[in-house]
Amino acid sequence: MIREQVTDKRTLKTSRHEADLLVVGGGLSGVCCAITAARAGISVILVQDRPVLGGNSSSEVRLWVLGATSHMGNNNRWAREGGVIDELLLENLYRNPEGNPLIFDTILLEKVILEPNIKLLLNTAVYEMEKSDADTISGLKAFCSQNSTSYELVAPLFCDASGDGIVGFQAGAAFRMGAEGREEFGEKFAPTAEYGELLGHSLYFYTKDTGRPVRFVPPAYALDDITKIPRYKRFNAQEYGCQLWWIEYGGRLDTVHDTETIKWELWKVVYGVWNYIKNSGQFPEADTMTLEWVGQIPGKRESRRFEGDYMLTQQDIVEQRTHPDAVAFGGWSIDLHPADGIFSEKPGCNQWHGKGIYQIPYRCLYSRNINNLFLAGRIISASHVAFGSSRVMATGAHVGQAVGMAAAVCRRDHLLPRDLTAPSRIITVQQELLKTGQHIPGVHLKDTADLAQVATLTASSEFVLTELPPNGPLKSLTHSSAQMLPLPAGVIPHMTAFVNADQATTLTVELRRSSKSFNHTPDVTMETLTIPLAKGKQALNLAFTTRLDEPGYVFIMFMKNEHVQLHYSQLRVTGVLSVFNKINAAVSNYGKQEPTEDIGVDTFEFWCPERRPAGENIALRIESGIRLFNPSNVLNGVQRPTHQPNGWVADLTDTDPAITLSWPTPQSISRVELRFDTDFDHPLETVIMIHPETVSPFCVPDYVVCNDQQERIFHQTGNHQTANTIRFAQPVVTRSLTIHLKKKGLGQADFVPASLMEVRCYHT
Numbered sequence: 001m002i003r004e005q006v007t008d009k010r011t012l013k014t015s016r017h018e019a020d021l022l023v024v025g026g027g028l029s030g031v032c033c034a035i036t037a038a039r040a041g042i043s044v045i046l047v048q049d050r051p052v053l054g055g056n057s058s059s060e061v062r063l064w065v066l067g068a069t070s071h072m073g074n075n076n077r078w079a080r081e082g083g084v085i086d087e088l089l090l091e092n093l094y095r096n097p098e099g100n101p102l103i104f105d106t107i108l109l110e111k112v113i114l115e116p117n118i119k120l121l122l123n124t125a126v127y128e129m130e131k132s133d134a135d136t137i138s139g140l141k142a143f144c145s146q147n148s149t150s151y152e153l154v155a156p157l158f159c160d161a162s163g164d165g166i167v168g169f170q171a172g173a174a175f176r177m178g179a180e181g182r183e184e185f186g187e188k189f190a191p192t193a194e195y196g197e198l199l200g201h202s203l204y205f206y207t208k209d210t211g212r213p214v215r216f217v218p219p220a221y222a223l224d225d226i227t228k229i230p231r232y233k234r235f236n237a238q239e240y241g242c243q244l245w246w247i248e249y250g251g252r253l254d255t256v257h258d259t260e261t262i263k264w265e266l267w268k269v270v271y272g273v274w275n276y277i278k279n280s281g282q283f284p285e286a287d288t289m290t291l292e293w294v295g296q297i298p299g300k301r302e303s304r305r306f307e308g309d310y311m312l313t314q315q316d317i318v319e320q321r322t323h324p325d326a327v328a329f330g331g332w333s334i335d336l337h338p339a340d341g342i343f344s345e346k347p348g349c350n351q352w353h354g355k356g357i358y359q360i361p362y363r364c365l366y367s368r369n370i371n372n373l374f375l376a377g378r379i380i381s382a383s384h385v386a387f388g389s390s391r392v393m394a395t396g397a398h399v400g401q402a403v404g405m406a407a408a409v410c411r412r413d414h415l416l417p418r419d420l421t422a423p424s425r426i427i428t429v430q431q432e433l434l435k436t437g438q439h440i441p442g443v444h445l446k447d448t449a450d451l452a453q454v455a456t457l458t459a460s461s462e463f464v465l466t467e468l469p470p471n472g473p474l475k476s477l478t479h480s481s482a483q484m485l486p487l488p489a490g491v492i493p494h495m496t497a498f499v500n501a502d503q504a505t506t507l508t509v510e511l512r513r514s515s516k517s518f519n520h521t522p523d524v525t526m527e528t529l530t531i532p533l534a535k536g537k538q539a540l541n542l543a544f545t546t547r548l549d550e551p552g553y554v555f556i557m558f559m560k561n562e563h564v565q566l567h568y569s570q571l572r573v574t575g576v577l578s579v580f581n582k583i584n585a586a587v588s589n590y591g592k593q594e595p596t597e598d599i600g601v602d603t604f605e606f607w608c609p610e611r612r613p614a615g616e617n618i619a620l621r622i623e624s625g626i627r628l629f630n631p632s633n634v635l636n637g638v639q640r641p642t643h644q645p646n647g648w649v650a651d652l653t654d655t656d657p658a659i660t661l662s663w664p665t666p667q668s669i670s671r672v673e674l675r676f677d678t679d680f681d682h683p684l685e686t687v688i689m690i691h692p693e694t695v696s697p698f699c700v701p702d703y704v705v706c707n708d709q710q711e712r713i714f715h716q717t718g719n720h721q722t723a724n725t726i727r728f729a730q731p732v733v734t735r736s737l738t739i740h741l742k743k744k745g746l747g748q749a750d751f752v753p754a755s756l757m758e759v760r761c762y763h764t
Contacts, residue, residue: 002010006405007431012149013148014151017045017152017671018154019042019119019154019479020037020044020155020158021043021404022035022153022154022155022157023046023047023161023608024047024159024160025048026047026050026053026055026166026391027053027055027119027163027164028054028085028088029055029376029396029397029402030161030162030376031108031111031397032083032397033159033376033403034046034115034118034195035404036083036084036400036401036405037404037405038117038118038584039115039258040404040409040432040447042412043117045118045119045121046112046119047124047142048124049123049125049126050122050297051122051146051405052105052108053105053108053109054104054108056300057393057686058569059105060095060296060553061298061732062206062510062687063687064685064687064688065085065101065390065393065684065685066332066393066516066683067392067394067395068080068082068290068394069331070392071587071683071685072271072607072609073589073608073682074265074608074710075355075519075521075608076356077520077577077641077681078342078641078680079357079680079681080215080394080684081394081397081398081439082210082398082437082680083436083437084437085398085672087437088111089174089394089684089686089697090282090678090721091107091111091721092104092107092467093358093550093684093691093694093720094694094695096686097694099685099686099688099689099690099745118736119702121142122144124142124143125144125145126140126595127142129141129170131442131734133205135369135370135371136370137158137171137370137372138154139152139157141153142714148650151399151437153596155200156411157362157417157761158374159373160375161377162377163303164256164303165303165306165375168370168375171370171373172370173367173369173370174306174307174367174368174369175306175307175357176637177255177256177298177305177306179191179320179384185311185313185314186444188598188600189385189599190314190383192382194345196251196253197339197340199248199251199266199302199339199391200249200250200251200301200339200341201255201259201262201298201300202246202266202301203266203267203294203297203399204240205273205274206241206291206292206293207274207287207289207292207747208290208292212288214272214288214289214290216275216279218271218274219271221267221268221517222274223268223272223524223641224272226253226273226275229343229565230344230345231342232273233487233678234246235273235276237285239305242687243457245348246268246348246349247266247273247341247342249341249343251300251302251338251340251341252340255301255303263298269342270295271365272395275729277512297755301337302384302457303337303379304379304388305383305387306379307381308363308365308375308381309363309421310323310364311383311389312362312380312383312386313382313383313386316358316359316386317330317334317386318601319358320519321358322723323361323650324423324443325361325426326359326360326361327361327399327402327405327406327426328359328360328386328402329358329395329400329439330357330360330398331356331389331395332390332391333353333354333388333389333588334348334353334386334601335350336385345369349588351587353601354601355514355515359441360380360395360399360402360407362402362420362421363381363421365403368381371418374406377396377400378396389417397449397760398438398753402429402438402721404431411426425574431446434637435760437722441642447637447760448711450760450762451663451667451669452635452760453635453663455761456490456661456663457634459658459733460650460654460656460657460659461650462630462631462650463650464626464627465485465573465628465629466621466624466625466626467620467621468484468576468619468621469569469571469619469682470569472569472616472617472619473568474565474568476562477507477562477564479560479580479582480557480558480560480581480582481578481579482522482555482557482558482580482581483555483556483559483577483578484555484576484577484578485553485554485620485622486552486575486576486626486628486641486644486704487578487628488548488551489547489549489551490504491547491548492511492526492544492546492554493622493626494542495620496542497509497540497619497620498537498566498569499540499566500538500673501534501535501536501564501565502563502564502565504535505532505563505564506530507531507561507564508529508530509527509528509556509558509559511529511555511557512554512555512557513548513554517550517551518552520607522555526544526546527546529546551643551644552643552644557607567618568616568619568620569616569620570616572752573753574629574641574647574677574698574755574757575645575649576645577681578618579598579607580607580608581606584606589606590615591605591606592606609681611692612692613692623737628644629647630648630650631648631659633646633647633648633757634648634659634758635759639757639758640677647756648757649754649755650741652753656740657740657741658738658741659741659759660737661737661738663736665735665759666734669733669734670728670732671732671764672725672760672762673723673724673758673761673762674722674724674725675699675721675723675756675758676698676721676722676723677695677755677756677757678699679697680696680705692718696720697752699719699722700719700756701742702715702716702717702718703739703742705739707732707734707736707737708734708735708736709734714728737761739759741754741755741756
């Protein structure tokens with residue numbers, strides 16, 4: 001029994017913790033930062049003021065995770081973010097293809113608590129700052145209401161991934177809130193005051209069909225007149241959760257200090273909307289439905305943005321400017337919303353896409369005036385316009401990973417964040433990030449410690465793309481369709497396509513490429529063929545005469561003709577994809593982006609893939625074949641398709657696909673790193689979108705590693721991840737390593753050749 005005497009005053013229980021890096025904010029950016037830093041060998045405290053991790057992606061808010069892939073609705077091919085966020089999304093696909101947000105919570109918590117270098121503090125809010133001098137944070141104070149404990153948290157480095165920037169704000173870091181005018185950065189899309197300066201918060205609801213009639217009596221605070229919402233006729237009984245992202249409010253308020261006011265207004269709207277759906281009589285299908293869940297906290301979009309040594313702007317995104325200190329990438333549209341949100345007469349968003357992904361420089365990821373403060377997530381140094389793109393969660397997570405690695409390098413070399421901008425040091429950060437699977441556009445991994453780089457490579461076979469056989473369905477050309485093919489510089493090979501015409505007609509076939517070889521926007525027409533067709537099935541001779549002046553993807557484009565059916569193929573190959581000129585209204589893709597005025601964005605067409613199980617390749621026969629899938633690709637320092645496939649692909653008929661690394665003298669190998677193709681074109685949204693697979697059909701699930709005696713030294717089954725690390729308990733001494741890829745279980749195994757994107761080997 002505890003019995004205490006009366007006293008004048010008591011103090012809270014206080015616990016003190018020290019670490020190399022203190023990360024405040026347990027959203028995806030903070031989580032990926034903490035995991036990256038911990039795996040790089042430094043100690044981390046992760047402080048989260050909520051009971052779960054994930055921020056807007058958690059079960060408390062339930063927004064799907066998206067980034068540069070943009071629901072597969074833009075021209076950013078193979079653009080899903082890599083590294084830790086890729087690992088999390090693939091794990092969620094494997095365990096949770098139905099998109100249950102509670103399961104995603106468990107995955108995030110599991111990944112964090114399994115890292116021995118991370119101390120996780122949930123339900124813990126930072127409330128006070130301590131500094132050793134005007135420019136240096138020395139510690140934080142935080143409080144957990146669940147265990148009534150105060151925490152003193154000390155570290156040499158801090159990362160603010162809190163969303164509202166609680167650490168940066170208290171530390172006196174320079175920040176902005178609201179929209180810059182056009183004149184400051186020359187941004188032509190800078191919004192007018194009438195459009196509004198801030199994006200608001202959103203709050204969602206989930207429904208359930210009970211199978212029997214259910215009444216709904218609205219609370220007194222429910223919105224009583226649904227017509228106050230100009231777009232109220234868009235509501236229906238089928239859409240729920242973040243499909244209703246446009247239930248948004250607060251852009252004309254203080255989105256930090258007025259959050260509770262904003263939340264109440266959103267509650268009024270949500271319950272008013274459900275009252276309208278249940279009781280207006282216009283939705284009889286809702287008679288047996290009930291509210292299953294309503295968000296308790298709103299998902300925040302915008303509040304403070306902090307100033308770094310560089311500020312990302314519209315031009316960086318649209319022009320795809322290059323930066324020597326690039327450490328991450330973005331690719332979501334410039335997506336700004338009217339400040340009046342759901343009560344606005346304007347459309348819920350105003351999205352303008354770029355022609356490809358863009359680099360994010362390291363100089364955006366630390367405070368310009370607090371010398372030991374990193375920035376991650378939506379608060380990085382960006383203008384309001386650029387923030388419209390960089391704010392989304394997968395981009396924020398990618399940025400968080402860069403911060404985590406930068407912090408690890410700082411601690412190893414006794415540096416501060418700005419010190420890493422020196423050319424030799426930023427190269428170190430970039431290279432360490434690439435080793436973890438981080439993709440940095442235009443930057444290749446060059447690892448002198450990698451034994452594979454001095455090995456001789458041989459393979460059991462090599463895929464040559466001579467044919468996408470016509471063994472798939474016939475589909476009408478109701479939309480223009482195109483086959484993307486990687487080609488070296490030189491003559492375009494002659495090809496044959498297969499069609500069926502229901503009457504005599506003329507088909508237009510165009511050969512296009514991108515104006516930038518690293519993009520996948522077909523904005524340059526190289527040649528146009530006008531081909532007369534007779535009624536019935538026939539082969540088309542595509543005899544292009546144009547030369548390709550540099551390696552890259554070409555688009556064989558079959559233009560819309562409703563009298564023609566195009567033959568498709570069941571064969572799916574790493575780095576080979578079909579695209580279509582269709583509409584994806586969810587991301588403001590209406591087939592072509594046509595700015596109505598000079599707002600500094602490009603006019604171009606959208607050519608996007610279809611989701612599996614659709615999206616088959618277009619059947620083609622390719623004279624002489626495409627030979628870009630050779631084993632040397634696993635050593636080129638790029639782990640995904642870009643302007644070329646960048647992977648070794650075995651021949652489809654190879655029954656034991658294997659790649660061998662050989663050395664003239666025995667090598668002592670302690671660790672092997674493998675990277676597989678998990679289809680970086682698939683966005684892997686975490687909620688609502690039900691995925692047709694739990695493992696990418698390109699991903700090799702089983703493989704065996706053998707030494708120079710052909711003895712099995714490692715066997716993996718059930719792989720579903722991009723990155724595989726093999727650590728041997730005792731170093732393996734061998735003149736060769738052979739990696740046997742097992743096609744069994746690939747899914748559509750007869751139509752998906754085995755592939756491998758990277759091999760690296762290390763002494764230690």
